[in-house]
Amino acid sequence: MEYVDLIRSRASEEHFLLGNLAIVRGALESGIDVYTYYPGTPSSEVGEAFTKLYREVGMRWVENSINEKVAVEVAGAAYARGAKVMVGMKNAGLNVAADPLFALATTRPKNENSACVILVADDPQQYSSAIEMDSRYYLKLFKIPALEPSNPQECLEYTKYAFEISRKLKIPVMLRLVTMVSHARSNVKFGDLMHSEIKDDFDLSPEVNVASRLYFLNLKEEQIYTRMNQALNLSENSPLNKIMSENSLNEYGLGIIASGVSFSYVLEALEHLQIKAPILKLGFIHPLPERKIAEFIKSFKNVFVVEENDAYLETQILAIAQKNELQTKIYGKDPFSYSRENSLLSFVGELNPTKIAQALEKITDLPNKIIANQIKDDKYNTVKRKPVLCPGCPYGVIGYALRESLKKLSAKKPENVYFYQDIGCYTLLSFPPYSFANVKYCMGSSIALAQGVAHTDDSLNIAIIGDGTFFHSGIPALLNGVYNKAPILILILDNGWIGMTGQQPHPGSDTKYYKEGRYKNKIDLEKFLEGTGAKLNIIKRQDHNTKNYPKRLKDLIYEKSLNVLENGELHVILIEDECIQKFNENNILKIRYVDEKLCTNCGICYDQFSCSALYEQDNKACINRNECLGCGICEDLCPNNAILRGEENEL
Amino acid sequence: MNYNNYTIVITGLGGQGLIKLLQILGDSLVRKGYKVMTSEKHGLSQRGGMVTCFLRFGDMIAAPIPIIGSAEMIITTEKSCILNVLQYANPNKSTKFIITEYKKAILDSKYPSDKDISDILKNYSNHLYFLSSENFPKNQKTTNLFVLGYILKFLPIEKNDIELILKDYFSGEFQAINQEALINGIKYQR
Numbered sequence A: 001m002e003y004v005d006l007i008r009s010r011a012s013e014e015h016f017l018l019g020n021l022a023i024v025r026g027a028l029e030s031g032i033d034v035y036t037y038y039p040g041t042p043s044s045e046v047g048e049a050f051t052k053l054y055r056e057v058g059m060r061w062v063e064n065s066i067n068e069k070v071a072v073e074v075a076g077a078a079y080a081r082g083a084k085v086m087v088g089m090k091n092a093g094l095n096v097a098a099d100p101l102f103a104l105a106t107t108r109p110k111n112e113n114s115a116c117v118i119l120v121a122d123d124p125q126q127y128s129s130a131i132e133m134d135s136r137y138y139l140k141l142f143k144i145p146a147l148e149p150s151n152p153q154e155c156l157e158y159t160k161y162a163f164e165i166s167r168k169l170k171i172p173v174m175l176r177l178v179t180m181v182s183h184a185r186s187n188v189k190f191g192d193l194m195h196s197e198i199k200d201d202f203d204l205s206p207e208v209n210v211a212s213r214l215y216f217l218n219l220k221e222e223q224i225y226t227r228m229n230q231a232l233n234l235s236e237n238s239p240l241n242k243i244m245s246e247n248s249l250n251e252y253g254l255g256i257i258a259s260g261v262s263f264s265y266v267l268e269a270l271e272h273l274q275i276k277a278p279i280l281k282l283g284f285i286h287p288l289p290e291r292k293i294a295e296f297i298k299s300f301k302n303v304f305v306v307e308e309n310d311a312y313l314e315t316q317i318l319a320i321a322q323k324n325e326l327q328t329k330i331y332g333k334d335p336f337s338y339s340r341e342n343s344l345l346s347f348v349g350e351l352n353p354t355k356i357a358q359a360l361e362k363i364t365d366l367p368n369k370i371i372a373n374q375i376k377d378d379k380y381n382t383v384k385r386k387p388v389l390c391p392g393c394p395y396g397v398i399g400y401a402l403r404e405s406l407k408k409l410s411a412k413k414p415e416n417v418y419f420y421q422d423i424g425c426y427t428l429l430s431f432p433p434y435s436f437a438n439v440k441y442c443m444g445s446s447i448a449l450a451q452g453v454a455h456t457d458d459s460l461n462i463a464i465i466g467d468g469t470f471f472h473s474g475i476p477a478l479l480n481g482v483y484n485k486a487p488i489l490i491l492i493l494d495n496g497w498i499g500m501t502g503q504q505p506h507p508g509s510d511t512k513y514y515k516e517g518r519y520k521n522k523i524d525l526e527k528f529l530e531g532t533g534a535k536l537n538i539i540k541r542q543d544h545n546t547k548n549y550p551k552r553l554k555d556l557i558y559e560k561s562l563n564v565l566e567n568g569e570l571h572v573i574l575i576e577d578e579c580i581q582k583f584n585e586n587n588i589l590k591i592r593y594v595d596e597k598l599c600t601n602c603g604i605c606y607d608q609f610s611c612s613a614l615y616e617q618d619n620k621a622c623i624n625r626n627e628c629l630g631c632g633i634c635e636d637l638c639p640n641n642a643i644l645r646g647e648e649n650e651l
Numbered sequence B: 001m002n003y004n005n006y007t008i009v010i011t012g013l014g015g016q017g018l019i020k021l022l023q024i025l026g027d028s029l030v031r032k033g034y035k036v037m038t039s040e041k042h043g044l045s046q047r048g049g050m051v052t053c054f055l056r057f058g059d060m061i062a063a064p065i066p067i068i069g070s071a072e073m074i075i076t077t078e079k080s081c082i083l084n085v086l087q088y089a090n091p092n093k094s095t096k097f098i099i100t101e102y103k104k105a106i107l108d109s110k111y112p113s114d115k116d117i118s119d120i121l122k123n124y125s126n127h128l129y130f131l132s133s134e135n136f137p138k139n140q141k142t143t144n145l146f147v148l149g150y151i152l153k154f155l156p157i158e159k160n161d162i163e164l165i166l167k168d169y170f171s172g173e174f175q176a177i178n179q180e181a182l183i184n185g186i187k188y189q190r
């Protein structure tokens, strides 16, 4: 399925579709006007699709914003003015967006068309995140309605509901996803596309959209006691909260409550154990339908609440049972005990049908049927592969140069050296064989973390941050460091793109090399850095043939580290070398090979430097021709000129 | 064969085209009228990390992840990766194992020997199919289509069904290369 099929396909056609793309279609069937986002796995495909489609389909605006806070502000004001908007982000992005979202949730546009959907994709088991975080608790803080689809078809339908609820109640609605829904593919039946209904009546009365001491409490009062009250009514009567297999009672007096993808896991587990049970499936997850839940619980001796990560549903269900004086035993995570023994399901990690079946066996005292097809041979269970940098990644040589310069430095200056890492492909430099990470939190934190130690210690403190992350949230921390004269070294790794999530552009990307670029300005990072007044050095790889780059890089890092220690000033080194995946799209590169007669097996290329295409075989260096992309660094490094250029790469 | 609830586990390394394989196979099944569900477990865009995917089809399936012990087929495009997904093999040893002989060294860990791997796999399945690497396409990027061609004989889809949609997934010369890999996979005999 191509992106354009999302707008060319007609109603009632069925397609094999990714959950994220079903959301795009659902939004187009709702007459969306504006989509703003910041990329982050597993939510990024939504933004990529809208970016490709929005002109053809006649939406007003789509942007890949500089960060999630800005994305919420841009979309929020468009919502205030009368547009149907959606904002997309991953779990951690919601933390960045929380400040404006709090006010946005309370304001109340009067325009008939206004609707706002907040799409948040959580990542249980943190397949592609630095943290595991359950966004649902934000719902209590923001006091906004939320829907949670369990499969791609529901992604489409719930997106439409979300727009409808928001348009009706004038309150943002969260669409909560997890990786196994965003990145699931399944049959999806399409509905009719809807055209934008935006009208030009921007209501300018301040009590509507201005969060301030004059109006806020009134708005908040109205948000909670009117709009959320209406939302509760919708939730009580919504077909999204429904009892499935109502008549399939069992001998255990057991009913189940589940939402989202966990619901589908429950079905698998029950099928496997050959147990039948009524299930209350919650699709409208905030506010929870108290009456419906109490009614459901009342008819069972035991109720098992199945949810991934936090006990968001369970704590509320326990309260509902208590308030309604119900004696039903509630099974789940026993959230108040903080005890692993009491938990049938864990707060930590991804859920799956197997874990649920095992919990059900405990509740029902069934003989253990999940003969846990445990891996019987432990010998190789630990064969786990760590992710590695792409062959030819510019960060490989940076890691090498950094290590070499520090070796030289430690001979001269014995102070401790500490590293602060950020979020991007370069995070892999935190692990062996490099291990450049002592403190790391979230996007944009490295520069300030270095300051915290530098002000309290005589060590050398080095922050490592990518260009994308620098634009997202590193800039204020740099200004803070310059202003406060923090004695730190900052390496800004400018690979031109957001490599980690698939080479998306950011404000510093070359506008020639992405389609949307012709509508954008490139921010000149060099000029920007000069303007901050920080001591600045710029080093470029220029093209991928320049001799001596590793040595130049090593010398520069060494020299500037000394400067920081000696003059106590903040130094920035801007390292410009493009992500090889992107460079490879626009340049013809030649695979390297090893001339065995010249190779003395010194190990510099495969051992001191490390590229996943390079290894040792039969006492010689060897290059895997199917993996080498042809960056040429190993050729530069080889002291015996044993690495030569071969054919063009086909990758 | 009853295709009410059929689960395939596919594992290998990032960059081997597993997601494409999943898409093409899933798409062709949907066009044949099956209910299909796929999911992916992997890290970010760097290459070389382990990827595990599930493809499930039939009227009975509900979830994107199967219960352990319930797969009909396990495919690996990198030999040792299969050792990480054995819990999905049916305890009655009926699960088909499709093992490509391609090996990629493991950082800071010894690669298991061929004998060790075979011995372990025999504990889990009576249906082992090894695809030897001499027969692989020269362009490793098409191993996924080669494997797809090979497994067609076990599934309710024909060569035609795949060929029909290849153009949606590859353009220009890549279409021809992948088509060739598919046919080589179909023809492959040990």
Ligand SMILES: Cc1ncc(C[n+]2csc(CCOP(=O)(O)OP(=O)(O)O)c2C)c(N)n1
Pocket: A038, A039, A040, A041, A090, A092, A093, A094, A096, A129, A130, A423, A424, A425, A426, A443, A465, A466, A467, A468, A469, A470, A495, A497, A498, A499, A500, A501, A579
């Ligand atoms: C708040 C937040 N938003 C989004 C992400 C997803 N994400 C991870 S790394 C990254 C950008 C990395 O870009 P850059 O710093 O240029 O590093 P590169 O991957 O190019 O090396 C993004 C957007 C995140 N981890 N946290």
Ligand code: SF4
Pocket: A391, A392, A393, A591, A592, A611, A612, A613, A614, A623, A627, A628, A629, A630, A631, A632, A633, A634, A635
């Ligand atoms: S040229 Fe050398 S360093 Fe670059 S990708 Fe190929 S083997 Fe790796």
Ligand code: SF4
Pocket: A388, A389, A390, A392, A393, A394, A395, A425, A426, A495, A499, A500, A579, A580, A581, A582, B045, B046, B047
């Ligand atoms: S995607 Fe780019 S920056 Fe990331 S590891 Fe690969 S080459 Fe390096």
